[in-house]
Amino acid sequence: MATHTAYDAVIFDNDGVLTIPTDRDVLVEAMDDAFETVGITDPSADHIETLLSPDVSSLRRVAADHGVDPDDLWAAREDAAIAAQLAELRTGRKRHYDDVTTLESLAVPTAIVSNNQHETIGNVLEHCELAVDVWYGREPTLEGIERKKPTPYYLEQALADLAVENPLFVGDSRVDIGAADAAGVDAAFIRRDHRTDYELSSEPAHEIESLTALTELV
Numbered sequence: 001m002a003t004h005t006a007y008d009a010v011i012f013d014n015d016g017v018l019t020i021p022t023d024r025d026v027l028v029e030a031m032d033d034a035f036e037t038v039g040i041t042d043p044s045a046d047h048i049e050t051l052l053s054p055d056v057s058s059l060r061r062v063a064a065d066h067g068v069d070p071d072d073l074w075a076a077r078e079d080a081a082i083a084a085q086l087a088e089l090r091t092g093r094k095r096h097y098d099d100v101t102t103l104e105s106l107a108v109p110t111a112i113v114s115n116n117q118h119e120t121i122g123n124v125l126e127h128c129e130l131a132v133d134v135w136y137g138r139e140p141t142l143e144g145i146e147r148k149k150p151t152p153y154y155l156e157q158a159l160a161d162l163a164v165e166n167p168l169f170v171g172d173s174r175v176d177i178g179a180a181d182a183a184g185v186d187a188a189f190i191r192r193d194h195r196t197d198y199e200l201s202s203e204p205a206h207e208i209e210s211l212t213a214l215t216e217l218v
Contacts, residue, residue: 007186007218009167010106011158012132013149014114016172017190017211019096019124022085027052030077030084037076038068051077056145071142078117078140085120089127096128097192099211108218109133111158115148115175134161150178159183168205168217177204188217 015021031051035043043051047065050058051073063070088094103110111134114121118137125135136154138144147153149171159167169180170188172195180187186205191198206217 007108007166007168009109009111009162009164010214010218011111011113011155011162011167011169011185013169013171013173013176014112014116014121014124014137016192016194017097017170018100018112018130019094019128021194022088022094026084026088027081030080033084034073034077034080035066037080038066038073040066040068054145056142059142059145074142074145075140082117082119082123082140085116086123089123094124096124096130097211100128100130102211102214103130103132105215106218109162109164111135111162112137113149113155113158113169113179114138117144134158149175150182152179152183155179155183155185159185168214170208170211170214173198174201177202180204188214 012018028048031048032043034051047062050062059074060070063073085094110132112121112132114137116137117140121135121137124130125132136158138148138154149155155169168186168188169176170190171177171180172190172192177187177189177200181202188206188208189200189204190208190211
């Protein structure tokens with residue numbers, strides 16, 4: 001008799017789920033570098049904060065304040081973030097969690113859907129020696145900003161590639177749970193150390209403390 005599988009694929013967020021989040025100071029420094037690339041030498045703290053996690057309108061507003069093209073500013077931002085995170089991977093400061101070995105024991109397809117850049121996820125896979133069937137980070141464009149979770153755009157792309165009917169999405173943030181809800185799939189919230197007091201706005205199907213718990217779910 002065939003064994004029953006509760007889920008036919010597992011899709012993971014990356015930062016805070018598979019790898020430790022990039023140190024905030026590293027990303028702030030990368031934002032400084034991005035502004036300098038387009039000729040802005042003394043950006044305000046507010047503008048650095050906006051560039052860290054903008055929507056398209058706030059990015060356009062910052063670019064207009066400095067008289068630069070928003071596409072040029074965003075391209076510089078993405079290049080700086082990719083380079084900074086690659087340096088963190090190379091030094092081992094950004095590394096995978098020990099329990100990612102669980103991925104090797106899952107008897108279903110796996111994927112990554114991240115709000116980080118597609119190139120950064122490729123670098124993570126290479127340096128952390130992770131193997132998944134499908135992976136999506138966002139494009140380094142203004143369209144990529146609009147397609148970030150909780151928009152389910154990239155999650156739905158991964159689902160189409162995997163051609164599965166009942167996947168589980170594992171994330172560590174409200175936007176992950178929101179993307180899963182929008183795509184109509186179950187979510188598992190992983191409560192890592194950096195999420196001890198983190199409150200969710202909607203209830204996930206599962207809450208876990210380690211990826212090892214997935215072996216009981218699939």
